[in-house]
Structures are given as C-alpha cells and as structure tokens.
Amino acid sequence: MSAPLRRVFVSRDAYRSRRLKDAARLLPVLGAALFGLPLLWRGEETARVGTAGTLLFIFAVWAGLILGAFLIARRFARAEAGAEAAGPGRPGPAPGGD
Template sequence: MKRPSPPRFLARRSYRRRRLIDAARLLPVLGFILIMVPILWRPGATAAPDTALGGLYLFAVWFGLIGAAFLVARILARGEPDAGDGETERETR
C-alpha cells in the first residue's frame, strides 16, 4: 500500500513564520550592504568626502535596522504556530 504523500503546501501561518525567520537571517547581510554604500559615493564639488551626509546616512541605516529587527522580533515573539495548522513532524525535519 502506498504511503500518503505529505501535503504540498505548508499552512499559511507556518509558511509566513518561516519567511519571517528568513528575513531575520538576512537583516545582517542587508545591513552590511547598506553600511558599505558610502564607500561607493563620489565626493560632491570638493575633493574631500561628504562626511556629514555619510554620517547621517549611516545613522539612518542603523536606526532603520534596529526598527526592522524590533518589528521582526516582536512578530516572532507572539508565539509558536498552533499544532493543528497542518504542519507535521515530518515536515519540520
């Protein structure tokens, strides 16, 4: 007798949770890329780099990453998905 095939799709709640975990894992990579952007900037009319603009940009990126991490952590802390949402033990391996 054939084994029943696992469900093709995950439950919506667990799928969204996994994508949110993926987003949390990518935040440091995104942060690194965004922080390295000022290196590529060309100076304006002068030969000296625009330090003030670069500093404002870095602080904006920094606060943005803190805000994004806070939101992701808050959503993930709401709780684990329900056991009855269609996810089986075999799918979590």
C-alpha cells in the same frame, strides 16, 4: 510516462514562520550592503554630501536596522503566542521545520 508531480502545501502559519526566519537572516546582509554603500560614493556630485551627510546616512541605516529587528522580533513573539494559544486542536508551526 512519468508520474504526475505532487504539490506540496504547507500551512499558512508554517509559511509565515519560514518567511520571518528568512527576513531575520537577510537583515544583517542588507545592513552590511547599506553600510558599505558610502564607500562607493565618489565624484563631483557626491562631494556635496561630505562627512556629515555620510554619518547621517549611516545613522539612518543603523536606526532602520534596529527598527526592522524590533518588528521581526515582535512578529516572532506574536507567532509563538499564537502557537501556544492554538492548543491541541490546532497545531502551530512545526519547530525547526526548515
């Protein structure tokens, strides 16, 4: 028989830190996909959108990316401040623990 699988648990802070890093890495990919979306708009139904609608869409995506980056950066700062305030009794997320 094979040995039983060992479950690996990470602390909640380390898990959240990794997910924040994943979100920060995914943001440019999401932005590139959304900026490329107007290139796929063709046909009669999208003829009503026109240049103005496309530019409004691009501006909305741009503003959304800025807002998303701001929120992620704010959560990073909050996580770092929490790790510093944790002190020696409670370790924060491991640096570079990817």
